[in-house]
Amino acid sequence: EAQVTQNPRYLITVTGKKLTVTCSQNMNHEYMSWYRQDPGLGLRQIYYSMNVEVTDKGDVPEGYKVSRKEKRNFPLILESPSPNQTSLYFCAVGGGTRGYEQYFGPGTRLTVT
Amino acid sequence: KQEVTQIPAALSVPEGENLVLNCSFTDSAIYNLQWFRQDPGKGLTSLLLIQSSQREQTSGRLNASLDKSSGRSTLYIAASQPGDSATYLCAVRPGGAQKLVFGQGTRLTINP
Numbered sequence: 001e002a003q004v005t006q007n008p009r010y011l012i013t014v015t016g017k018k019l020t021v022t023c024s025q026n027m028n029h030e031y032m033s034w035y036r037q038d039p040g041l042g043l044r045q046i047y048y049s050m051n052v053e054v055t056d057k058g059d060v061p062e063g064y065k066v067s068r069k070e071k072r073n074f075p076l077i078l079e080s081p082s083p084n085q086t087s088l089y090f091c092a093v094g095g096g097t098r099g100y101e102q103y104f105g106p107g108t109r110l111t112v113t
Numbered sequence: 114k115q116e117v118t119q120i121p122a123a124l125s126v127p128e129g130e131n132l133v134l135n136c137s138f139t140d141s142a143i144y145n146l147q148w149f150r151q152d153p154g155k156g157l158t159s160l161l162l163i164q165s166s167q168r169e170q171t172s173g174r175l176n177a178s179l180d181k182s183s184g185r186s187t188l189y190i191a192a193s194q195p196g197d198s199a200t201y202l203c204a205v206r207p208g209g210a211q212k213l214v215f216g217q218g219t220r221l222t223i224n225p
Contacts, residue, residue: 033212043202045212058212090156092213100206102147102213104157 002027004093004105012111013081021076021089021108029095032074033058033102034066036087043090049074081112115140115207119216127224128195134188134219136203141181144206147213148177148188151200160201161188165208193223 007022023032033048035058045058049068063085065077078085088109094102116139126132136146145164149157161170161177163186169178176189190197200220204213 031211035213040217042217043204043213043215048211050211056211100145101159101162103159104149106156107154109154 002103004091004103006089006091006105006108008108009106010109012113014113015082016080019078019081019110021078021091021110023074023076023091023105025072025074025093025103027093027095027103028071029093030071031094031100031102032068033092033094034064034074034076035090035092035104036060037090037107038087046076046089078110081110083112086110086112115143115205115210115214117203117205117214117216119201119203119219121219122217123220123222125222125224126193128193130193131189131191132193132221134190134201134203134221136186136188136216138184138186138205138214140207141184142208143181144208144210146177146179146186146203146205148175148186149202149204151202151218153200157202190221195223195225197221198223 005024030051034046035043037043044060047066049055091105092102094100118137147162148160151157163170163179174191179186200218202218204215
């Protein structure tokens, strides 16, 4: 079964404590991306990756880092989280023969106090 | 800058009705358009993908149309059921961009 998995699904942390949200896919797709969803602002792209070792900024990259060392994994790193990074985060995967139809993970709800 | 608008923001209809959700976008230079469903507290489920060269796509009771020149797409849901209750999101992939631009969604409630 094609899957995009994210861990953890829920996380409450404190300002400044580094954290990593993992994203993994079993579809062998090249494209992976991170979005955040906020009330009134909708979904906005944070970072994306076109392949291993190829990453680029999206619309709201400040305060985030990513890496793509393996095709299947695309972790999102918050080195010093702040309360304005409280949000619902989604990993997306795209590729294949259907013109980069994108598939989303189940989401990670992050609260920074 | 591409902007996507979905109207209405919320819609409530009785079970069994056919309904149409609307999506408009400001720049016709798109690669494709995708409709998603989002249940409360859950992720996004891809419903239909329409390439820029296509006019419509169908899956079961769902039919999505695309009029790129006018910047519009519609999602038609036939014979609605309570299980169709969810937020429906429209997203376009701008030409040359590696991202989706989302609308704010239409929250649909189907009343038994």
